[in-house]
Amino acid sequence: MSDDPTQEVKFISSLLTPPDEYYNRSPKGEHYLEEVDEAVVIPVGKKIRFLITANDVIHSWWVPDFAVKKDAIPGFVHEAWAVVEEPGIYRGKCTELCGKDHGFMPIVVKAVEQAEYETWLAMKQQEALQVYETVGKTWSMAELMETGEQVYAQACQSCHQPNGQGIPPAFPSLVGQGLAIGPIDAHIDIVVNGKPGSAMQAFAAQLNPAEIAAVVTYERNAWGNNVGDLVQPRAVNALISSEE
Numbered sequence: 001m002s003d004d005p006t007q008e009v010k011f012i013s014s015l016l017t018p019p020d021e022y023y024n025r026s027p028k029g030e031h032y033l034e035e036v037d038e039a040v041v042i043p044v045g046k047k048i049r050f051l052i053t054a055n056d057v058i059h060s061w062w063v064p065d066f067a068v069k070k071d072a073i074p075g076f077v078h079e080a081w082a083v084v085e086e087p088g089i090y091r092g093k094c095t096e097l098c099g100k101d102h103g104f105m106p107i108v109v110k111a112v113e114q115a116e117y118e119t120w121l122a123m124k125q126q127e128a129l130q131v132y133e134t135v136g137k138t139w140s141m142a143e144l145m146e147t148g149e150q151v152y153a154q155a156c157q158s159c160h161q162p163n164g165q166g167i168p169p170a171f172p173s174l175v176g177q178g179l180a181i182g183p184i185d186a187h188i189d190i191v192v193n194g195k196p197g198s199a200m201q202a203f204a205a206q207l208n209p210a211e212i213a214a215v216v217t218y219e220r221n222a223w224g225n226n227v228g229d230l231v232q233p234r235a236v237n238a239l240i241s242s243e244e
């Protein structure tokens with residue numbers, strides 16, 4: 001991101017186009033499959049170095065306006081550079097036939113004046129600090145349950161259902177059986193890492209450690225599970241950091 005490592009910020013840039021558009025249930029928007037929730041922000045007029053890799057299969061990072069097209073390969077770091085003169089939104093996409101979701105991997109780069117870049121950077125650093133503080137503090141059972149309920153509603157109930165009973169056999173019930181009342185480490189692990197080869201995805205990138213701790217606590221104590229234990233965010237954070 002820059003030659004000053006203290007500027008380091010982390011974010012995930014995900015496809016913004018709603019499924020209704022690609023399943024033809026609603027009209028397609030102007031930037032259909034070329035829009036993301038978090039653009040890569042860079043300053044104009046500076047030589048920007050991109051370091052490109054992958055964590056699953058081979059992709060390729062292609063932004064035609066920058067004349068950059070580089071394979072993104074697990075275990076390798078490729079580099080490219082560009083100087084962007086004009087502020088604006090630059091769109092690209094994955095250009096390697098990487099798998100079934102290949103057509104759903106847009107790249108959006110937002111080039112801005114240096115001052116705007118610095119504002120963005122300060123905002124991202126502030127966000128990171130907030131997560132850091134939230135993760136570091138000791139949470140009460142009530143706080144974990146409240147946040148856990150929200151996280152569950154947003155990220156889990158589409159499969160496991162609002163009452164936790166799932167839709168067996170496709171989506172297992174979390175009530176009175178299995179990991180939700182079983183060993184706590186294995187329970188955290190399946191939420192953090194998912195279950196490869198099943199619809200249970202890894203949530204480590206999508207939820208922060210506090211959200212994961214809260215949703216695990218919620219599952220263990222909602223719907224009559226009443227296991228009575230709780231998970232602190234810092235324990236989840238330690239687990240994730242030890243795996244990196």
Ligand code: HEC
Nearest residue numbers: 155156159170171172178179180190191195198199200215
């Ligand atoms: C897209 C559907 C889907 C979503 C969303 C989902 N899960 Fe799952 N979940 C599954 C499936 C399928 C399994 C069974 C995996 C297997 O064992 O093959 C599973 C398994 C589990 C298990 C282990 C159950 C057991 O006793 O073996 C837990 C715990 C769990 N999910 C928690 C969550 C939490 C917490 C969330 C939200 C943060 C979540 N899941 C979101 C589909 C989903």
Ligand SMILES: [Cu+2]
Nearest residue numbers: 059094098105
């Ligand atoms: Cu790809």
